[in-house]
Amino acid sequence: MNVKYSKIACIILASGAGRRFGANKLLTAIDGAPMLQHILDISQGLFPKRIVVTRHKDVTDICAQQQIPCLLHDKPYLSDTVRLGTSYIQQQLPQAEGLLFAVADQPLLQQTTLIRLAESFLAQPQKIHRLYYEETPGNPIIFPAKFSDELQQLPQDKGGSVLTKKYPELVVKVPVQDINELLDIDTQHDKTKLERLRPYSE
Numbered sequence: 001m002n003v004k005y006s007k008i009a010c011i012i013l014a015s016g017a018g019r020r021f022g023a024n025k026l027l028t029a030i031d032g033a034p035m036l037q038h039i040l041d042i043s044q045g046l047f048p049k050r051i052v053v054t055r056h057k058d059v060t061d062i063c064a065q066q067q068i069p070c071l072l073h074d075k076p077y078l079s080d081t082v083r084l085g086t087s088y089i090q091q092q093l094p095q096a097e098g099l100l101f102a103v104a105d106q107p108l109l110q111q112t113t114l115i116r117l118a119e120s121f122l123a124q125p126q127k128i129h130r131l132y133y134e135e136t137p138g139n140p141i142i143f144p145a146k147f148s149d150e151l152q153q154l155p156q157d158k159g160g161s162v163l164t165k166k167y168p169e170l171v172v173k174v175p176v177q178d179i180n181e182l183l184d185i186d187t188q189h190d191k192t193k194l195e196r197l198r199p200y201s202e
Contacts, residue, residue: 003048005118007125008142009096010047011085012039014054014104015073025185026104027058035185036062036104042111043102046118049093052104053085059104077157086151097125099148101160102140105185109140113176117142120174128164131182132173137164138182 014026014036026036036052036059043050052063052070063070069092071084082101089096098121102114113131121129121142130141141160143151154162164171176182 004046004115005122006048007096008047008098008100008118008121009089009093010043010050010100010102011082011089012043012050012052012102012104013078013081013085014052014056014059015075015078015081016105024056024058026054026056028185030107034062035107038107039102039104039109040066040068042109042114046111046114047100049089049096051085051088051092053081053088078159079154079156082154082159083152086148090148097145098142099145099151100140100142103184106139106181106183107185108178108180108183110181113181114140117174120172124172126170127172128167128170129172129174130164131176133176133179133182136179136182137161137173138176139184 016025027034030038050068052059052068054060054070054072055074057072060070060072071088073080073084075081075084085101086099089099100118117129117131117140126144128141128143131138143160143163147163150163151160
């Protein structure tokens with residue numbers, strides 16, 4: 001496969017229960033497509049292996065239609081999702097040097113920002129690279145593959161931020177110009193904010 005960043009694997013976290021949103025937010029239509037579609041589109045062609053990790057059958061159906069690998073599971077915690085995605089990449093792309101973790105509910109993230117994050121990692125592949133707006137951290141984040149074991153042993157319901165706090169000296173802050181790129185849609189209030197920021201369609 002001819003891809004731009006052959007040393008980086010992409011793990012898309014799409015397991016959120018949507019309790020605060022009141023529905024499966026990943027299926028909420030934005031510009032006529034499910035919210036999930038945005039991260040699928042902007043990551044297309046960049047990485048040699050992508051895996052979507054989800055609890056939702058509807059998400060697996062969307063991925064299957066586009067021939068994107070998807071892990072359907074029934075585990076309850078964020079740490080489970082990270083572990084499953086990391087394990088999949090270890091098995092399917094053991095030569096990967098970086099693990100990029102993206103979330104599926106960040107509809108204003110730009111592909112150019114994803115590319116800058118990947119370029120930053122390639123320049124310093126022993127570091128953890130994370131998007132920031134000033135001092136506010138966000139997603140995606142890239143971990144060197146050497147952290148695979150620790151990523152599979154995170155505390156219950158914790159994500160990769162545990163490691164950025166454990167190893168602050170290794171974190172490279174990759175700046176975004178617009179804080180809205182880091183907006184994740186967790187509640188109806190977030191959805192309303194999104195509507196104000198861009199055209200929105202059901």
